[in-house]
Amino acid sequence: MSGTEHLTVQREGATLVLTLNRPDARNALSLAMLVGLYDGWLQADADDSVRSIVLTGAGGAFCAGMDLKALAGDGMQGQQYRDRLKADPDLHWKAMLRHHRPRKPVIAAVEGHCVAGGTEILQGTDIRVAGESATFGLFEVRHGLFPIGGSTVRLQRQIPRTHALEMLLTGRPYSAREAAGIGLIGRVVPDGTALAGALEIAEQINACGPLAVEAVKASVYETAEMTETDGLAAELARGWPVFDTADAKEGARAFAEKRPPVYKRA
Structure with missing residues (x-):
């Protein structure tokens, strides 16, 4: 299996599980994570024995968005990753499923924080399962930023526009139940079981042609x-x-x- 220090890859039968692995930072996006993600999408599509993909996060969180400390300084470490981004300036958007769509179904298994860039990546997935205590939201406007990962385009196509605009313009957090109520996620499960729920759905998909x-x-x-x-x-x-x-x-x-x-x- 491939991967990086911030993105682990493992097989569960015919499912490739990609895990955002930076729990000390609530899996905030790093360059190592983005490179690993993009490589994971490509690996899944290149391997005919992979029938589905599950995206999840380590340490009880999904993704807290971009690492603002790294963005403000020089914290995007790893020359090999900077070289990859220089060679493909679109790589981070492909990693976040803004400019890339895997041909295999992608199921999100969400626990804890799934906010800002986490909610933006979520919109690129196909099926979404969340633990009861998961939190969603697009916080960018609170920091004077723009949710440029695709949310001003995609969100209004996935949920009613009034809900999309409220989420985009208030920057407030949403509970899993509220997110399910507006259609952002499809299934709420007990805390700690989102991955199992996603793998159950993946297994059903894997049994199909x-x-x-x-x-x-x-x-x-x-x-x-x-x-x-x-x-x-x-x-x-x-x-x-x-x-x-x-x-x-x-x-x-x-x-x-x-x-x-x-x-x-x-």
Whole structure:
């Protein structure tokens, strides 16, 4: 497994688990973390045995956003990471899922703080599970900053605009229950069980046909801003080829034979 000192990577069956690993700073974003994240997204998509991705945080927190102390000084340590950013100035946006979308489903497992940049990364994930004591919010305006990780665009497309604007303009914290109530997250679970809940969802996804799963995800995102007519046409273009795959035939045979299907991405 790859990773960095601030981002750990491990396998749980067919799921790649990426863990933001800077618990002493509530997993505030560092350059080492961002490089590790981007490499993790690429690793998951390059490995056909990986069917899903879970993103979580170490030490009872998800992510407290950018490290403002490092931003104000010279705390973005690690020449090798600075070299990576110099070679690809867009790397940090790809890491935060602003300019990159993995083809595999991404499930967020949130405990504790998921604020500022944490809430921005969250908006790039597909399915979201949170512990009851998790906290969400976009605090940038409180510090005279702009939530430039995509929130002024994405948030209003994911939750009602009145809620998006309240979150963006007040910079106040939201509880997990309130976040679920406005549609920012999908499931609230007891504290300490978010990762288990996310892995349970991942296991259900992993049991499905991988070509079908990836085509469905792609169709949802590519048709989001289309008219219904254009979207339905795009859906057929994505969906019909799936029916011609060996996996589709295997799924039908397995159903008829009352056994679990064995999918081979073919």
